Amino acid sequence: MTITKQTGQVTAVADGTVVTPKGFQAAGVNAGLRYSKKDLGVIVCDVPASAAAVYTQSRFQAAPLKVTQESLAAEQKLQAVIVNSACANACTGAQGLKDAYEMRELCAKQFGLAPHYVAVASTGVIGECLPMEKIRAGIKQLVPGATAADAEAFQTAILTTDTVMKHACYETTVDGKTITVGGAAKGSGMIHPNMATMLAFITTDANISSPVLQEALRSITDVSFNQITVDGDTSTNDMVVVMASGLAGNGELTPDHPDWECFYEALRKTCEDLAKQIAKDGEGATKLIEVRVRGAKTDDEAKKVAKQIVGSNLVKTAVYGADANWGRIIGAIGYADADVNPDNVDVAIGPIVMLKGSEPQPFSEEEAAAYLQQETVVIEVDLHMGDGVGVAWGCDLTYDYVKINASYRT
Amino acid sequence: MTITKQTGQVTAVADGTVVTPKGFQAAGVNAGLRYSKKDLGVIVCDVPASAAAVYTQSRFQAAPLKVTQESLAAEQKLQAVIVNSACANACTGAQGLKDAYEMRELCAKQFGLAPHYVAVASTGVIGECLPMEKIRAGIKQLVPGATAADAEAFQTAILTTDTVMKHACYETTVDGKTITVGGAAKGSGMIHPNMATMLAFITTDANISSPVLQEALRSITDVSFNQITVDGDTSTNDMVVVMASGLAGNGELTPDHPDWECFYEALRKTCEDLAKQIAKDGEGATKLIEVRVRGAKTDDEAKKVAKQIVGSNLVKTAVYGADANWGRIIGAIGYADADVNPDNVDVAIGPIVMLKGSEPQPFSEEEAAAYLQQETVVIEVDLHMGDGVGVAWGCDLTYDYVKINASYRT
Known part of the structure; x- marks a missing residue:
């Protein structure tokens, strides 16, 4: 285990995964839904x-989400989550729901669990039913383990058009005990507000009750997964699930616990790390765009402005073309749902100030173009209206996005 | 003048322009803001x-919009509108406002008008000041006339990345007099809700007061210009201006006038026609997409759903790729701001029903792909919630959109 980065009392675990926290195992197989992946x-x-x-937040929640919600409603406890890619089992009517229940049942049986301890997730094409023969046979092949290879098998099994696996892991100390948070995610297209075709699975060995964990997850989702956008589309299947085994042996975590911030920060960093990986690996993307807004009236308004900028097709194509077209940033700010004083806005692309007090500043086009060729492009905006801050992440819009999405099903 | 289409009491005038209604002249020149266009x-x-x-609706209204609003506030009358392309005169601070006033002044002087009878419009790159020497010299060259060539010169002068001129003209009868409505527009990128980089200029010889005209324009804009989207971005410069000369000799039009509907419909058709031309000529577009929603709780909700679908990058790329991926239509409906029953939605692409009562229907992929290769693709949705209807227009998302926008300034 390599320790790479120290931030406050939270430490990144470079090769950590969902099986790094105590008590978790994972597996991934080819069940024949895809050719070989x-x-x-x-x-x-x-x-x-x-x-x-x-x-x-889609009104068309896919069948697996309904089943997962039912599982969690029983005791707010989970002992397994079963996930397939290739088929979203969304808009599949009564048959789809039946299939999702069966998937839960088969997984419970395979691992000797009560069905309501099993969550179900699916991702892939909408409107097609699961090939249940393959799912049935596949579940029987699942033999979980706690090695890096097991985690990798799981990370691979959940991908769709993603080009890389996404995992993150952070450690902290609570009551003198090491607490670990690990996560795996998939993203790519249809990524926008409020959970877009995005699945994230987070494990931790922290001792924490479900309601407290739920509250933490909700507030962290708002500044991580809900602040990324690839194409502005929200999917029917998005879900983030967290499981806390409690095996680290710390005293139960609540917001009043002296080490609460450490745990919260470890969970937040795991989510933000995964969210950024998803944004960076957006379909066809070549660059990660990070937009930081300060000086908004509220954090909520800052988040909205950041997300509006990072979601603008015109900003995204300008970043792709390494064109310092700050007018498009202003364009996006202008129609964001936030209070703005049009006569006092600052805009910078990386270290280069483009607009100060809404007055265009002279800058070197060459320098700006060179900065925009970096892998990560940071756009900073100051609205001078208050203390609200917010960050959002996205990616550039490229030829490959069009290519991938003009023929996704075929 | 060729009459091509009869709809109720409103007739399309195929080669009609802004100079077809009585009392209007137009001109367009190269003032050197562009190389030769x-x-x-x-x-x-x-x-x-x-x-x-x-x-x-952008909070960053460009300088010319402020000047135009001031002109209209005086008497709600106009006698000229002066327009330049290439430079938006937006985010140009005090100098920009000074330049827009000067542009108004020079135009007024050139045609012997009171300055407050002149509207000013600009479109092009944001954040650069107008080259006023060129504008001054250019205005002196303007010699308006009422021929087709004069109208064409104007139509060309207002274009940016548009590939074709956009004009429309409709006739009707009010009080036994022929009333004509003509229009010219430019669009292309940054086209979305609430006036996107879109300019439209409409002329009519109807006798109508400004407040009544304003009310009609507002309600028509909501179902025409505000229902198109190219890329979801709203510009700083969008404006639709209507001028009514009153020279047709009809009795003054009000909503109580027996022929009110004829006039309203002629104006609506002119706006819808221009709006569709703008959507169809969206940057890089190869197809016009028309989304018709019925069965919403209200017309407003139907319009929102239609616009959400037509604005989805995933729907737009699927149409480009002639891929009948109705899951993406469902995806867009799912996050539109409207009441939806996820278990009872119908979706059809052209004549092909894909989803009925939210159940996928068998269809021929070949037939669907063939339909999707047409120049105009119609998507129909029934929400089965009420009587609300709405239509929106957009275009496909193509490689060329990315190409055009990755290097717009350079």
Whole structure:
């Protein structure tokens, strides 16, 4: 285990995964939903874990989300989450719901669990039913383990058009005990507000109750997963699930606990790290765009402005073309749902100030173009209206985005 | 004058333009803002015309919009509108406002008008000041006339990345008199809600007061210009201006006039026609997408759903790729700001029903792909919630959109 970065009392664990926290195992196999890529994965916990989840805001919630919500409603505990890629099991009517229940049942049986301890997730094409013969056979093949290879098999099984696996892991200390938070995610297209085709699975060995975990997840989601956008589309299947095994042996965490901030920060960093990986690996993307807004009336308004900028097709194409077209940033600010004084806005692209007090500043086009060729492009905006701050992440809009999405199904 | 289409009591005038209604002349010249393309245009009326306008909802309204609003505030009458392309005169601070006033003054002087009878419009790059020497010299070259060539010169002068001129003209009868409505527009990128980099200039010889005209324009804009989207970005410069010369000799039009509907419909058709031309000529577009929603709780909700669908990058790329991916339509409906019953939605692409009562229907992929290769693609949605109907227009998202926008300034 390599320790790479220290931030306050939270430490990044470079090669950490969902099986790094105590009590978790994972697996991933090819069940034949795809030609050869792994397409079915599971995370299993040694004990019933405190659990929390957030779901897509779409009115068309896919069948697996309904089943997962039912599972969590029973005891707010989970001991396994079963996930398939290739087929979203969304808009599949009564048959889809039946299939999602069966997937839960089969997973419970495979690992000797009560069905309501199992969460179900699916991602892929909308409107097609799960090939249940393949799912049934695939679940029987799942043999979880706690090695890096097991975690990797799971991370691969959940991907769709993603080009890289996404995982993150952070450590902290609570009551003198090491607490670890690990996560795996998939993203790519249809990424926008409020959970877009995005799945994230987070494990921790912290001792924490489900309601407290749920509250933490909700507030962290608002500044991490809900602040990324790839194409402005929200999916029917997005879900973030957290399971806390409690095996680290700390005293129960609540917001009043003296080490609460450490835990919260470890969870937040895991989510932000995964969110940024998703944004960076957006379909066709070549660059990560990070927009930092300060001086808004409220944090909420700052977040909205940041997300509006990072979601603008015109900003995204300008970043792709390394064109310092700050007028498009102003354009996006102008229609964000936030109070703005049009006569007093600062805009900088990286270290280069473009607009100060809404007056254009002279800058070197060459320098700006060179900065915009970096892998990560930071746009900073000051609205001079108050103390609100917010960050959002996205990616550039490229030829490859069009290519991938003009023929996703075929 | 060729009459091509009869709809109720309103007739399309195929080669009609802004100079077809009685009392209007136009001109367009190259003032040197661009290399050789015409870039400065004017419409002049023989008399002070009743006038109405709607403007961008962006908080960063460009200088010319402020000047135009001031002109209209005086008497709600206009006798000329002066327009340049290439430079938006937006985010140009005090100098920008000074330049816009000077542009108004020079135009007024050139045609012997009171300055407050002149509206000013600009479109092009944000954040650069107008090259006033060129504008001054250009205005002196403007010699308006009422021929097709004069109208064409104006139509050309207002274009930016547009590939074709946009004009429309409709006739009707009020009090036994022929009333004509003509229009010219430019669009292309940054086209979305509430006036996007879109300028439209409409002329009519109807006798109508400014307040009544303003009310009609506002309600028509909501179902025409505000229902198109190219890329979801709203510009700083959008404006629609209508001038009514009153020279047709009809009795004054009000909503109580027996022929009110004829006039309203002629104005609505002119606006819708221009709006569709703008959507179809969106940057890089190869197809016009028309989304018709019915069965919403209200017309407003139907319009929102239609616009959400037509604005989805995933829907736009699927249409480009002729891929009948109705899951993306469902995706867009799912996050629109409208009441939806996820278990009872119908979706059809052209004549092909894809979803009925939220159940996927079998269809021929070949037939669907063939339909999607047409120049105009119609998507129909029934929400089964009420009587609300709404239509929106957009275009596909193509490689060329990315190409054009990755290097707009350079």
